[in-house]
Amino acid sequence: MARVFRPGLKTLMGIVFVLMVFLAFNFCLQYGHLATMQQDVRQMESQVRELRQKNEELRRQLQQVQSDSYIEQMAREKLGLVKPGETRIITRSGQ
Numbered sequence: 001m002a003r004v005f006r007p008g009l010k011t012l013m014g015i016v017f018v019l020m021v022f023l024a025f026n027f028c029l030q031y032g033h034l035a036t037m038q039q040d041v042r043q044m045e046s047q048v049r050e051l052r053q054k055n056e057e058l059r060r061q062l063q064q065v066q067s068d069s070y071i072e073q074m075a076r077e078k079l080g081l082v083k084p085g086e087t088r089i090i091t092r093s094g095q
Contacts, residue, residue: 075081082088
């Protein structure tokens with residue numbers, strides 16, 4: 001007659017202990033991954049805020065350089081242009 005394996009209380013406790021250790025290790029590992037991902041999300045949110053602020057500043061600058069007054073100022077300063085009826089005066093520096 002074949003002998004049937006019947007686990008005793010010690011064997012069941014051993015299996016339960018190994019299973020609990022495995023689950024605890026797995027939980028700690030997953031918690032570590034979660035903490036890392038949350039830190040990554042915070043960094044990305046910070047970058048998004050910075051980029052939105054930079055984008056808004058660039059929009060303001062674009063509006064400014066497209067204004068008639070800015071274009072006129074640059075035409076006068078960089079190109080030496082004058083309006084009709086105005087006289088351009090050139091000064092010498094260093095004298």
